Amino acid sequence: MHQSTLAQLSTALESNQINSEELTRLYLERCKQFNESLNCFITINEELALAQANAADKLRAAGNASPLTGIPIAQKDIFCTKGIKTSCGSKMLDNFIAPYDATVIEKMNAAGIVNIGKTNMDEFAMGSSNETSFYGAVKNPWDQDTVPGGSSGGSASAVAARLSPAATGTDTGGSIRQPASLCGITGLKPTYGRVSRYGMIAFASSLDQGGPMTQTAEDAALMMNVIAGFDERDSTSAEHPVDDYTTKLNDSIDGLKIGLPKEYFGEGLDSNIAKCVEDGIKELEKLGATCKEIELPNTELSIPAYYVVAPAECSSNLSRFDGVRFGHRCEDPKDLSDLYCRSRGEGFGKEVKRRIMIGAYVLSAGYYDAYYLKAQQIRHLIRDDFQNALKDVDVIAGPTATGTAFKLNEMIDDPISMYLSDLYTVSVNLAGLPAISVPAGFVNNLPVGMQLIGNYFEESRLLNIAHQFQQATDHHKAIPGGFE
Amino acid sequence: MEWETVIGLEIHAQLATKSKIFSGAPTAYGAEPNTQACAVDLGLPGVLPVLNEQVVLMAIKFGLAIDAEIPERSIFARKNYFYPDLPKGYQISQFELPIVSRGNLEIQLEDGTTKTVGVTRAHLEEDAGKSMHEGFGDQTGIDLNRAGTPLLEIVSEPDMRNAKEAVAYMKKIHSIVRYLEICDGNMQEGSFRCDANVSMRPKGQEEFGTRTELKNINSFRFVEQAINIEIERQIDILEDGGKITQETRLFDPDKNETRSMRSKEEANDYRYFPDPDLLPVQIEAELIEKIRSELPELPNAKKQRFIDQFKLSDYDSGVLTAQKEIADYFETCVSTAEGEAKLSANWIAGELSASLNKESKDITESPVSAEMLGGMIKRIKDDTISGKIAKQVFEAMWNGEGDADSIIESKGLKQVTDTGAIEILVDDVITNSPDQVAQYQAAPEEKQGKLIGYFVGQIMKQSQGKANPKQVNELLKEKLKS
Numbered sequence: 015m016h017q018s019t020l021a022q023l024s025t026a027l028e029s030n031q032i033n034s035e036e037l038t039r040l041y042l043e044r045c046k047q048f049n050e051s052l053n054c055f056i057t058i059n060e061e062l063a064l065a066q067a068n069a070a071d072k073l074r075a076a077g078n079a080s081p082l083t084g085i086p087i088a089q090k091d092i093f094c095t096k097g098i099k100t101s102c103g104s105k106m107l108d109n110f111i112a113p114y115d116a117t118v119i120e121k122m123n124a125a126g127i128v129n130i131g132k133t134n135m136d137e138f139a140m141g142s143s144n145e146t147s148f149y150g151a152v153k154n155p156w157d158q159d160t161v162p163g164g165s166s167g168g169s170a171s172a173v174a175a176r177l178s179p180a181a182t183g184t185d186t187g188g189s190i191r192q193p194a195s196l197c198g199i200t201g202l203k204p205t206y207g208r209v210s211r212y213g214m215i216a217f218a219s220s221l222d223q224g225g226p227m228t229q230t231a232e233d234a235a236l237m238m239n240v241i242a243g244f245d246e247r248d249s250t251s252a253e254h255p256v257d258d259y260t261t262k263l264n265d266s267i268d269g270l271k272i273g274l275p276k277e278y279f280g281e282g283l284d285s286n287i288a289k290c291v292e293d294g295i296k297e298l299e300k301l302g303a304t305c306k307e308i309e310l311p312n313t314e315l316s317i318p319a320y321y322v323v324a325p326a327e328c329s330s331n332l333s334r335f336d337g338v339r340f341g342h343r344c345e346d347p348k349d350l351s352d353l354y355c356r357s358r359g360e361g362f363g364k365e366v367k368r369r370i371m372i373g374a375y376v377l378s379a380g381y382y383d384a385y386y387l388k389a390q391q392i393r394h395l396i397r398d399d400f401q402n403a404l405k406d407v408d409v410i411a412g413p414t415a416t417g418t419a420f421k422l423n424e425m426i427d428d429p430i431s432m433y434l435s436d437l438y439t440v441s442v443n444l445a446g447l448p449a450i451s452v453p454a455g456f457v458n459n460l461p462v463g464m465q466l467i468g469n470y471f472e473e474s475r476l477l478n479i480a481h482q483f484q485q486a487t488d489h490h491k492a493i494p495g496g497f498e
Numbered sequence: 499m500e501w502e503t504v505i506g507l508e509i510h511a512q513l514a515t516k517s518k519i520f521s522g523a524p525t526a527y528g529a530e531p532n533t534q535a536c537a538v539d540l541g542l543p544g545v546l547p548v549l550n551e552q553v554v555l556m557a558i559k560f561g562l563a564i565d566a567e568i569p570e571r572s573i574f575a576r577k578n579y580f581y582p583d584l585p586k587g588y589q590i591s592q593f594e595l596p597i598v599s600r601g602n603l604e605i606q607l608e609d610g611t612t613k614t615v616g617v618t619r620a621h622l623e624e625d626a627g628k629s630m631h632e633g634f635g636d637q638t639g640i641d642l643n644r645a646g647t648p649l650l651e652i653v654s655e656p657d658m659r660n661a662k663e664a665v666a667y668m669k670k671i672h673s674i675v676r677y678l679e680i681c682d683g684n685m686q687e688g689s690f691r692c693d694a695n696v697s698m699r700p701k702g703q704e705e706f707g708t709r710t711e712l713k714n715i716n717s718f719r720f721v722e723q724a725i726n727i728e729i730e731r732q733i734d735i736l737e738d739g740g741k742i743t744q745e746t747r748l749f750d751p752d753k754n755e756t757r758s759m760r761s762k763e764e765a766n767d768y769r770y771f772p773d774p775d776l777l778p779v780q781i782e783a784e785l786i787e788k789i790r791s792e793l794p795e796l797p798n799a800k801k802q803r804f805i806d807q808f809k810l811s812d813y814d815s816g817v818l819t820a821q822k823e824i825a826d827y828f829e830t831c832v833s834t835a836e837g838e839a840k841l842s843a844n845w846i847a848g849e850l851s852a853s854l855n856k857e858s859k860d861i862t863e864s865p866v867s868a869e870m871l872g873g874m875i876k877r878i879k880d881d882t883i884s885g886k887i888a889k890q891v892f893e894a895m896w897n898g899e900g901d902a903d904s905i906i907e908s909k910g911l912k913q914v915t916d917t918g919a920i921e922i923l924v925d926d927v928i929t930n931s932p933d934q935v936a937q938y939q940a941a942p943e944e945k946q947g948k949l950i951g952y953f954v955g956q957i958m959k960q961s962q963g964k965a966n967p968k969q970v971n972e973l974l975k976e977k978l979k980s
Contacts, residue, residue, distance in 0.1 A: 093544075094542075094543065094544045100543070100544075102543070107543065110543065112542065112543070112544070113537065113542070114537055114542075116544060211546060212544065212545070212546050213544040213545070214544055215543040215544045216543075216544065216775075218774075219774035219775050220774035246548065247546060247548060248546050248548075249546065249547070249548050249549065249775060249776050249777055250546075250774070250775065250776075250777065326771060327774055329578075329769075330576050330578050330587070330588050330769070330771070332587075333578060333580065333586060333587020333588055334541040334543070334585060334586045334587050335543075336580060336582075336587060338582050338585075338640065339540060339541070339542075339585065339640075340542065340543075341543075350582065354580055374769060377578070377769035377770075377771050378767055378769060379767045379769075382769075382770075382771070386771060
């Protein structure tokens with residue numbers, strides 16, 4: 015049963031093969047069994063999950079179930095959950111229990127979804143390896159000496175190891191897609207504004223976007239049907255009509271025009287990865303798609319621009335963690351400045367501090383124009399690059415990450431290399447476009463992801479292509495050894 | 499050396515919305531600490547601001563009232579600094595592209611001339627909470643009820659040249675925001691407060707001197723006081739050959755001094771940047787026109803109309819139109835008093851205003867309504883009562899004894915205008931005062947006016963003030979001739 019997708023579980027529940035309580039117990043058992051080694055959960059919500067499962071069973075018995083009612087889904091610990099610790103992977107919030115639910119959680123609760131646990135993540139979503147978490151590194155179930163990617167590493171690892179059939183993630187510079195790629199699952203970053211950010215602890219507000227991390231594109235569509243939509247509590251959420259993301263899944267992709275950015279297949283890309291992605295694209299061609307080379311000339315500027323904009327916003331977003339109202343407060347502060355310095359000094363980890371400092375620097379008087387303003391200009395150029403490319407092609411395809419899962423501790427002291435590994439994902443956030451990563455094969459038994467980038471609000475089309483690809487391939491069905 | 503003072507004011511007007519600028523929490527003043535602060539006001543992790551549209555409409559109203567530009571696009575920015583009563587570690591304000599830019603305003607000076615003061619900009623922002631240093635031992639308490647209260651910060655050009663001009667400007671802005679009903683103007687509660695930038699330069703020099711900023715002055719009297727002592731302080735330093743330090747100074751009304759809060763070197767780098775949680779505000783031309791068409795009559799226009807329509811003096815019109823509620827009171831009073839404008843103006847500026855002052859009441863709290871006062875003036879006008887008796891009637895109305903007619907009736911204050919009845923009184927007093935009559939008749943004409951007062955007084959006493967004084971005078975003059 016634990017190998018089932020959301021779609022399969024939905025059918026099983028619908029046909030009474032299993033009830034939600036049994037299903038929830040099954041996954042809770044797996045979580046407890048494997049979390050010690052994988053460390054993908056910060057909190058496992060046993061009591062709450064069972065209560066929700068019982069409620070879901072009643073809903074279903076009363077005929078009021080929606081497709082995902084009663085199915086356990088793990089939540090990244092960045093989404094505020096009323097009454098349950100929301101740590102954001104930080105010592106700063108180790109004692110924080112939110113008095114309210116994030117919009118995403120509210121929608122999940124309303125759909126009768128069981129919140130099985132809160133997943134581990136890089137501290138405040140800053141990292142690409144899940145090693146910056148206060149709660150320790152998460153292991154990649156494909157090779158427990160490697161990282162799962164980040165920042166949604168706990169969610170990716172949990173879904174890959176089938177400790178949860180699906181999970182939520184958030185993506186600021188690749189934090190859904192890169193761990194999905196490294197863990198061999200499907201991860202969708204929706205269009206900026208498609209999923210409400212209310213209650214999702216902010217890292218970089220203009221880039222953050224929540225989305226599904228699942229085994230299949232079909233599952234991602236089912237989750238999007240629950241979480242997408244306008245939210246009046248989030249001024250940046252889009253008042254754009256919401257699709258039923260499942261309706262186009264089975265459409266033919268015959269005639270689809272795919273753009274292959276030459277900048278995504280050049281130097282810096284492991285040739286084995288390139289091969290996997292090229293094979294994946296060939297599969298799409300077999301399904302009737304045609305490919306052409308395109309240019310995204312400002313791609314190389316995306317990393318520097320991103321690492322100005324994101325830290326700038328984070329330096330301001332994280333100012334509220336001051337030890338005054340909630341979160342970590344140092345012992346016996348001797349004055350106000352001591353309270354600030356020690357509470358923040360003790361509460362934040364190294365990577366978070368690094369980004370706060372970069373951010374404060376680029377926003378400082380005298381540097382603002384040279385850094386922040388320039389980065390915003392580059393952001394426009396990158397958006398224009400994509401818009402120009404998407405005039406000629408329907409979607410853009412390429413690798414999700416520059417490599418497969420790397421060893422734990424391999425890059426932790428080399429932030430620049432770590433930042434550069436985000437090359438294919440950050441520009442999508444800077445442009446605000448939707449993109450999906452789907453499993454496209456293996457290199458040395460480690461998963462490789464293929465990324466598909468679409469135009470604004472074309473999540474349905476991306477899910478359609480990914481689903482068609484998954485109908486023709488088996489990469490997404492592979493389960494890491496020991497977790498079958 | 500002769501010095502010239504240069505003053506610019508930054509006025510914070512709290513906008514009179516029911517809920518906060520970025521959250522649904524109420525803005526009412528005086529609640530128990532932290533009972534009017536929701537998750538957004540507390541700056542909890544994950545919360546997001548949503549702009550209250552009312553504040554935009556109010557800011558546009560203000561902009562139109564001072565003939566300012568309303569740019570098509572306006573953006574909110576974050577002003578980053580740490581302070582315990584600033585929950586998010588930044589204040590949402592406006593930096594580039596404020597909602598109102600470049601306007602101007604005419605102020606009346608004491609010598610009767612007018613002066614135009616430029617308004618550089620007006621921008622929207624959220625207020626911070628309050629730190630409470632008393633009652634918590636060596637700790638500080640934080641009350642976030644005020645956090646997120648909408649403010650319109652109105653920044654003037656450095657156009658004022660003395661404290662009196664600054665006060666006139668501040669009063670004018672105060673009057674306008676109250677006319678527009680966008681701010682209650684309550685200075686005790688901090689709904690309307692100001693910071694003053696003051697510098698000195700040798701007369702004739704174009705370049706500005708180094709300025710200091712005087713913080714948080716919450717009354718018209720304090721503005722004048724604070725600026726004047728700051729001017730003295732600066733002149734003393736400059737004449738001793740010293741230099742002014744650019745700094746923020748706090749005015750202490752108890753000690754009547756300003757003292758340094760922080761110097762420029764200690765000033766924060768606020769690291770302003772556009773708030774990514776809020777979209778730019780787009781303002782359509784149609785909206786501006788709609789608001790313009792709905793603007794109420796403003797102080798200057800009303801004053802001119804009072805001069806034209808009621809034939810009031812410039813001074814009286816100014817006094818009556820300074821506050822919208824007074825102007826409204828006046829108009830209601832005049833219409834009840836069948837158009838008697840001059841008497842209405844006198845009574846409002848005189849007796850009513852004195853009574854209100856004595857009890858520290860606003861005109862809106864007056865126990866004597868405009869209709870009541872108008873009803874009384876009508877009775878003065880139709881000679882039912884004299885001006886003197888009217889004071890008794892007014893006092894009775896003030897004490898809640900009813901309206902003018904019922905008081906006149908119950909107290910029997912109706913004026914005696916029956917010539918026969920008055921004649922009897924006149925004859926009586928002439929008969930009973932032979933000495934005074936003789937004195938009067940012997941006196942030269944120019945002294946008779948004064949001597950007749952005795953007879954009038956006697957008659958008024960006899961009639962308990964009810965005899966019509968004009969008739970009494972005429973009859974007396976007539977009868978004393980022979």
